[in-house]
Amino acid sequence: xxxxxTALDAEARPICEHYCLxxxxxxxxxxxxxxxxxxxxxxxGKTNALMAVSALMGWRIPKExxxxxxxxxxxxxxxxxxxxxxxxxxxxxxxxxxxxDILFTHSLRETSIRCVGTPQSTLCDYPVDMExxxxxxxxxxxxxxxxxxxxxxxxxxxxxxxVTKEGVIALLHAHVNMLDSxxxxxxxxxxxxxxxxxxxxxxxxxxxxxxxxSQSDALEDALTYFRxxxxxxxxxxxxxxxxxxxxxSLLLEKLISSLTA
Amino acid sequence: xxxxxxxxxxxxxxxxxxERGVLEHPQTQRIRAKFADSQVILIDxxxxxxxxxxQSFAAQSGSKKLILARKEGKFLHEGSQYSxxxxxxxxxxxxxxxxxxxxxxxxxxxxxxxxxNTVLFVNLEDAFEQLRPYLGKDTLVATSYxxxxxxxxxxxxxxxxxxxxxxxxxxxxxxxxxKSANFKALKNTTPSPRVTLAWTLSPQEIINxxxxxxxxxxxxxxxxxxxxxxxxxxxxxxxxxxYTENFDILYPKLIETIFATIDPNAxxxxxxxxxxMSQNHLRALKxxxxxxxxxxxxxxxxxxxTYPEAIETYILxxxxxKAHQYLPKERIRTWQRQL
Numbered sequence: 001x002x003x004x005x006t007a008l009d010a011e012a013r014p015i016c017e018h019y020c021l022x023x024x025x026x027x028x029x030x031x032x033x034x035x036x037x038x039x040x041x042x043x044x045g046k047t048n049a050l051m052a053v054s055a056l057m058g059w060r061i062p063k064e065x066x067x068x069x070x071x072x073x074x075x076x077x078x079x080x081x082x083x084x085x086x087x088x089x090x091x092x093x094x095x096x097x098x099x100x101d102i103l104f105t106h107s108l109r110e111t112s113i114r115c116v117g118t119p120q121s122t123l124c125d126y127p128v129d130m131e132x133x134x135x136x137x138x139x140x141x142x143x144x145x146x147x148x149x150x151x152x153x154x155x156x157x158x159x160x161x162x163v164t165k166e167g168v169i170a171l172l173h174a175h176v177n178m179l180d181s182x183x184x185x186x187x188x189x190x191x192x193x194x195x196x197x198x199x200x201x202x203x204x205x206x207x208x209x210x211x212x213x214s215q216s217d218a219l220e221d222a223l224t225y226f227r228x229x230x231x232x233x234x235x236x237x238x239x240x241x242x243x244x245x246x247x248x249s250l251l252l253e254k255l256i257s258s259l260t261a
Numbered sequence: 262x263x264x265x266x267x268x269x270x271x272x273x274x275x276x277x278x279x280e281r282g283v284l285e286h287p288q289t290q291r292i293r294a295k296f297a298d299s300q301v302i303l304i305d306x307x308x309x310x311x312x313x314x315x316q317s318f319a320a321q322s323g324s325k326k327l328i329l330a331r332k333e334g335k336f337l338h339e340g341s342q343y344s345x346x347x348x349x350x351x352x353x354x355x356x357x358x359x360x361x362x363x364x365x366x367x368x369x370x371x372x373x374x375x376x377x378n379t380v381l382f383v384n385l386e387d388a389f390e391q392l393r394p395y396l397g398k399d400t401l402v403a404t405s406y407x408x409x410x411x412x413x414x415x416x417x418x419x420x421x422x423x424x425x426x427x428x429x430x431x432x433x434x435x436x437x438x439x440k441s442a443n444f445k446a447l448k449n450t451t452p453s454p455r456v457t458l459a460w461t462l463s464p465q466e467i468i469n470x471x472x473x474x475x476x477x478x479x480x481x482x483x484x485x486x487x488x489x490x491x492x493x494x495x496x497x498x499x500x501x502x503x504y505t506e507n508f509d510i511l512y513p514k515l516i517e518t519i520f521a522t523i524d525p526n527a528x529x530x531x532x533x534x535x536x537x538m539s540q541n542h543l544r545a546l547k548x549x550x551x552x553x554x555x556x557x558x559x560x561x562x563x564x565x566x567t568y569p570e571a572i573e574t575y576i577l578x579x580x581x582x583k584a585h586q587y588l589p590k591e592r593i594r595t596w597q598r599q600l
Contacts, residue, residue, distance in 0.1 A: 190320060225557060
């Protein structure tokens with residue numbers, strides 16, 4: 001699943017059109033979905049972002065292969081071009097700093113960003129937005145740091161009164177194709193593979209039920225050893241489980257020895 | 262139709278996280294110049310990056326970042342029960358780098374640190390100050406304990422700085438342990454009789470399976486041979502031995518390979534030791550689920566995981582007998598649990 005987080009409907013609209021996302025009313029927040037993606041419009045500000053992202057992630061808990069992209073507009077110092085897309089490597093929220101892990105190559109300009117409480121009319125040292133730290137704080141409870149990317153498009157040089165709905169739609173529209181390559185880069189980061197198939201996992205759990213907690217932990221370790229060592233060998237767990245506790249312990253001992261031989 | 266290949270990972274140290282306090286340090290400036298294309302991110306303290314929750318050690322291993330920082334506390338720590346102090350009166354290891362460029366499945370660093378990134382403490386001069394009071398008597402310092410310093414010598418120059426410091430202090434002995442083939446970093450340095458370069462050696466099959474991103478056995482042996490020819494004290498270490506189904510073939514063959522390249526009379530010692538790790542580090546290693554090494558049914562006592570005694574003894578006896586074909590027993594050192 002790919003999670004998009006925007007603050008405004010105007011930021012969401014070009015993405016919804018590009019990926020054919022449809023309105024979904026499962027949560028008390030504005031959501032759009034297709035089979036592979038969900039877009040959340042969290043509203044402006046850190047608190048709204050924190051609440052809405054927490055609700056989304058609690059509703060659809062991300063898996064290791066999922067990614068999250070927070071995309072939206074930002075104000076920036078004058079050495080940033082209007083319309084330039086920025087990839088954020090540091091989010092500064094007063095004295096708290098947050099760091100997404102950028103483990104992929106890309107062609108965007110990287111920068112730090114200040115996450116502020118109100119629209120900024122005076123130039124800062126870094127670009128400014130109002131949601132990134134809230135998104136980060138909520139999402140990092142559910143995702144690893146390399147599963148997230150924060151993309152901000154410069155809408156103004158700290159003249160928020162100049163930003164219009166139509167202007168925001170145009171800015172996002174100009175970058176929707178960039179999202180395709182960003183998604184493929186994020187997806188290319190190596191992920192841990194599942195060691196056991198669903199069927200094997202069921203068999204393992206049934207087998208473990210016959211043993212004490214420490215015995216089943218030892219069995220789990222031995223099975224993991226076997227699978228990591230012999231990636232293509234099938235597991236053979238079709239065992240007759242004796243009733244006697246002593247015989248079960250002996251069986252387990254033999255099984256662990258054969259798995260780790 | 263054009264097929265698109267997956268995007269490549271960023272180059273090594275694509276991002277430099279630099280503590281504001283060391284921005285002007287000469288080491289920082291030299292490293293910044295060397296990585297002029299890397300993103301520079303200013304931070305207050307290395308822990309805000311290195312100790313972040315929700316990092317993935319496995320994912321970061323393919324795209325390591327560099328953190329430049331000031332070490333505030335102790336650089337020197339007493340040598341642990343897991344390593345050999347070679348009978349010197351005082352034995353310390355220096356912790357001037359956290360994390361390692363190499364990615365060995367059995368390494369305790371994976372269990373020790375929350376991040377695969379590298380922290381380089383640039384204020385090595387403070388380590389020397391901390392060491393001075395101890396240098397009235399023979400003192401061994403292992404400089405490559407928490408990292409492979411030779412692997413990043415071209416970046417850090419820390420080994421050269423240790424060697425320069427050792428020249429001035431007659432009681433200071435250094436052990437510089439490595440898997441690196443980068444002997445050329447020391448080529449222009451005069452060998453010191455109080456400094457030992459120690460190479461960790463493994464069968465090529467073990468290197469391929471468990472020692473990712475490390476030089477081949479051939480390259481390591483060539484580097485050791487060069488060091489001997491240049492006049493350095495060299496120690497060879499088959500440690501840790503990873504017990505596998507082919508142990509009986511792989512490790513004796515390794516000893517034959519070693520002494521087909523290296524003159525046994527030219528080395529200080531051969532060190533033999535089977536895999537061991539603290540129970541806490543092993544637990545953390547298991548969580549990563551990266552390698553079978555973490556899941557072997559080790560015998561645990563006093564919080565130390567080792568192969569069961571019979572296997573540990575078998576490993577050491579087998580290798581001791583083989584090594585004894587080339588070396589007298591007093592030049593073969595072994596690590597075994599103290600019972």
